[in-house]
Amino acid sequence: MAVWIEDNKCTGCRKCAKVCPYGAVEVQGERAVLKDNCIECGVCLRSCKFGAICSDLVATPIPDLSGYRGVWVFAEQRGGMLSQTSLELLGCATGLAQSLGQEVAAVLVGDQVSGLAASLTASGADKVYLVENRGLGHYRPLPYVKVLADLVSQYRPNIFLLGATHVGRDLAPRLSARLDLGLTADCTELTIDPKSKNLYQTRPAFGGNVMAVIESPRTRPQMATVRPGIMKALTPDSARRGEVIRHQADLVPKDLRTRILEIVKEQKQRVDLTAARIIVGVGRGACDAEGIKLLSELAWVMGAEIGGTRVAVEEGFVPPERQIGQTGVTVRPELYFACGISGAIQHRPGILNARYIVSINRDRQAPIFEVSDYAVKADLFDVVPKLIDVLKREPA
Ligand SMILES: Cc1cc2nc3c(=O)[nH]c(=O)nc-3n(C[C@H](O)[C@H](O)[C@H](O)COP(=O)(O)OP(=O)(O)OC[C@H]3O[C@@H](n4cnc5c(N)ncnc54)[C@H](O)[C@@H]3O)c2cc1C
Structure with a gap:
């Protein structure tokens, strides 16, 4: 396919330059010019209401698809x-x-x-x-x-x-x-x-x-x-x-072509995080021996499952099948308790279906607070032990 601009029709309105995803259209004086990095994708064609951008692409008509139903x-x-x-x-x-x-x-x-x-x-x-x-x-x-x-x-x-x-x-x-x-x-x-x-x-x-x-x-x-x-x-x-x-x-x-001789079930206990009612989310802020012990105890008193960010998985504190987010699982709990999690764009899609999100983070600017119903700006090592004490005395 070739794309070209007919000078006598171009008014230099710049619409084509605005839509070009490659920045390959430049307006020089009152004329648009295609630069060397134009890949002839044709995106600019429809933007020109003067018919100045031309192409030898013959548009194939969309076939009749009305017979496909359901x-x-x-x-x-x-x-x-x-x-x-x-x-x-x-x-x-x-x-x-x-x-x-x-x-x-x-x-x-x-x-x-x-x-x-x-x-x-x-x-x-x-x-x-x-x-x-x-x-x-x-x-x-x-x-x-x-x-x-x-x-x-x-x-x-x-x-x-x-x-x-x-x-x-x-x-x-x-x-x-x-x-x-x-x-x-x-x-x-x-x-x-x-x-x-x-x-x-x-x-x-x-x-x-x-x-x-x-x-x-x-x-x-x-x-x-x-x-x-x-x-x-x-x-x-x-x-x-x-x-x-x-x-x-x-x-x-x-x-x-293939025959199944035997199915050997993996012994590892797999957890279905997608069905968990409460999840304690472990982030980098809790990634040390003391942090994981604390959050495991919190999960235990709340009857929750442990999940975590990719960092928590990479650091070896949370098993890979419990990673939540874009490249992990998407969860739908009643309560997601985010501890020491920044709320990166890759983590958030995994938790947005939670009914309530409660987060503890010592950084007031942490993005997790933007998607939280309750935000606790504090050090988790101060807050979580107190919460565990309360929950032990007054179970939820
Ligand atoms: C292609 C791609 C896919 C990815 N997929 C995923 C994914 O599926 N899931 C995922 O989670 N990530 C994913 N990531 C990684 C993601 O970009 C982030 O790096 C990750 O989510 C950050 O994890 P974090 O919140 O634990 O760590 P950080 O971003 O480092 O945040 C740690 C937070 O803990 C707070 N904190 C530290 N100490 C304390 C304390 N004592 N008390 C309270 N707060 C404390 C800090 O203020 C900080 O906000 C992906 C990245 C890429 C590039």
């Missing part, structure tokens, strides 16, 4: 247990589907999992596409991708959401590549643009310094993975009924 959620299950993330996605899908006037469908894949369909309809699914096959008993990428690609090709959904879980992060890119679709990974917000009815997919970018809003206007389904703990599940309504559509998995041995 908001689908991949209902992730393991050993017959639905993941909480799938229920959260159904809650989100319900809001999106209402904005579009379309239905919510869950895609349930596994071996003898039909009993889970009722939970999915109770949590918002109008339809459940059920695929049962012995070869689908445990998650394996190749057969799962094949089954989902068949379903999408046959039923043509408008939107397809998966959790940004271990399985979702493996499955979604494979599926989008198979179907030649775009995919926005790790979304933190999903909305429908009222004008275009496209899905606006928001996710942190550039180390969390900007929130990028991404759309896929030319392909369907619009695919996104969503971080666990971000969306809100609906209160299940067991009276809700939905349609279950059985789909035959057409699997041949070459679709399976």
Whole structure:
């Protein structure tokens, strides 16, 4: 593609210079000039109301996508247990589907999992596409991708959401590549643009310094993975009924390729921080032997779980699976008790769904105070022992 400016039409209004993300347009006198660093991205084309910026790009018309309908959620299950993330996605899908006037469908894949369909309809699914096959008993990428690609090709959904879980992060890119679709990974917000009815997919970018809003206007389904703990599940309504559509998995041995010989469960005790009611957050300010002992005792008297910042993880005081934030987990407790945490931009997305945030920090300017319901400007080594004493005497 080539981009050029027709001098006789340019008025030097500077609009193109303002929109150019690369600073590649300079106005010299009353004429705009493209500089050497222009990458011909074409962003300036629409800004010129005088038709002075030209390009040999032939815009391909957007295909008719009206035949794609419905908001689908991949209902992730393991050993017959639905993941909480799938229920959260159904809650989100319900809001999106209402904005579009379309239905919510869950895609349930596994071996003898039909009993889970009722939970999915109770949590918002109008339809459940059920695929049962012995070869689908445990998650394996190749057969799962094949089954989902068949379903999408046959039923043509408008939107397809998966959790940004271990399985979702493996499955979604494979599926989008198979179907030649775009995919926005790790979304933190999903909305429908009222004008275009496209899905606006928001996710942190550039180390969390900007929130990028991404759309896929030319392909369907619009695919996104969503971080666990971000969306809100609906209160299940067991009276809700939905349609279950059985789909035959057409699997041949070459679709399976791998055999699962044994599943060895990790012995390590894993904690589900996303389900914790109270969390004591450990920051650098508490990162020494005395600090961690104090906060562990506080957590114990409060019946809380311990979580922490990336610094606390890197310093070895909090296990990696308890890191909260952009590259950790997103939590939704009743109370988040931030101790010695500055409130960096990468930590905050993980805690903003807490009902109450209480923070202790000795720096009055600490950004954590901006998002706190109660801010204690003090040294945690003074405050926390007193709090523990009170709680021991008068348990919450
Ligand atoms: C790509 C990327 C991803 C990241 N992902 C994450 C993430 O997922 N989660 C995350 O948390 N971070 C993440 N980080 C790191 C993040 O930028 C911050 O460095 C980190 O959150 C800071 O942790 P902190 O608040 O414990 O430490 P600091 O920022 O050093 O803050 C320590 C605070 O403790 C206070 N303090 C010190 N002593 C006391 C005391 N005795 N009493 C009271 N207050 C005290 C200080 O005033 C200070 O405000 C990421 C960074 C990058 C670049």
